[in-house]
Amino acid sequence: MEEPPETNPGTATRILDVSERLVQTRGFNGFSYADVATELAISKAALHYHFAGKAELGEALMTRYAARFAEALDGVDAEGGDARRKLDAYVTLYSDVLSSERMCLCGMLAAEYRTLPEGMRTTVRRFFDDNEAWLERVLEEGRTAGTLRFTGRAKDVARMIVGSLEGAMLVARPYDDVSRFRSAVGYLLDSLSV
Amino acid sequence: MEEPPETNPGTATRILDVSERLVQTRGFNGFSYADVATELAISKAALHYHFAGKAELGEALMTRYAARFAEALDGVDAEGGDARRKLDAYVTLYSDVLSSERMCLCGMLAAEYRTLPEGMRTTVRRFFDDNEAWLERVLEEGRTAGTLRFTGRAKDVARMIVGSLEGAMLVARPYDDVSRFRSAVGYLLDSLSV
DNA sequence: GTCTATAACGAGATAGAC
DNA sequence: GTCTATCTCGTTATAGAC
Secondary structure (H helix, E strand, O other): OOOOOOOOOOHHHHHHHHHHHHHHHHOHHHOOHHHHHHHHOOOHHHHHHHOOOHHHHHHHHHHHHHHHHHHHHHHHHHOOOOHHHHHHHHHHHHHHHHHOOOOOHHHHHHHOHHHOOHHHHHHHHHHHHHHHHHHHHHHHHHHHHOOEOOOOOHHHHHHHHHHHHHHHHHHHHHHOOHHHHHHHHHHHHHHHEO | OOOOOOOOOOHHHHHHHHHHHHHHHHOHHHOOHHHHHHHHOOOHHHHHHHOOOHHHHHHHHHHHHHHHHHHHHHHHHHOOOOHHHHHHHHHHHHHHHHHOOOOOHHHHHHHOHHHOOHHHHHHHHHHHHHHHHHHHHHHHHHHHHOOEOOOOOHHHHHHHHHHHHHHHHHHHHHHOOHHHHHHHHHHHHHHHEO
């Protein structure tokens, strides 16, 4: 199930790729094994070979998404730059997801939270926790360095940002209009700038 | 299907009440006629008598929700008070929904947008349009009167607010924690205050 | 208006051959 | 690893009696 480097993606990876897109566009309750199998031109049984059930597939999806997101945040940190620049890069991560006509995976799953298998719920919350922790650190960094300005606890501002980004994606999608996201988020970032 | 005044709710209304709660907690793809029928202790066939199919039920749900929301906004306007007070009242509408452990109906449907029957899609967008139009008016009112302060177009700020409220609800629900919503939104409103 | 019964279909899942 | 065939169940929906 792990990918060797420099290789064409194996079946497990392709299953994850298609499933991920389907969850992000239709929701976890809005896609089926049959959808994935058809698109990959394999049988449903082959799917069950790689992922025993939908719950297991969902958890694998989350694990991979969380790892990628953590990597992306590390990448933003590695680029250097001040806090304001990091914040911009962070927003771009979301904006890119929306540009591919998708909702944030965890935002989608947050909507369906009550219907999710137990194993997935914990991971959804951890995604938000991690995002908020990263943002909190960047916000403090920016406030200390004087590149960001806000009142109150950085943790609260971090939560506000995560919520606002998720909501801006959520509302922009029915209009199929990324500019809706950009203008809403732009206003938000400006209010944090010195 | 219409309710006479001063009467116990008829079956159609009770169906809408239960369905509405189920959609707001589990999503449109996360509940079934069987769920509603069981809860009301009636048969699924009775449900089909009142609402031919799930699509029709969904549209009826939206129509009623939109009417109620418009009423609520009229109520806020009728109370008088300045723009800042109206904005607070507006946020309370959302906060009340979250307190009943629900997601905004249209926020939930926005997540599932791609899987919705055509008739419901238009109504979801109209809900956001109406919200934004109302907010835009209140924002302009507040800016003119000097009780609100913001830069740029009121329409953009209105969109930012709608998105942020929806997102704050979305993220707060997995934590079952209304205070998450309050603190995030509080920060937002303060940034608009003079 | 509400019921029972049932049709028609799709979902998730398994058995066993190759 | 992948297939075909099959199973079971849930979901939407209809027919026809009361």
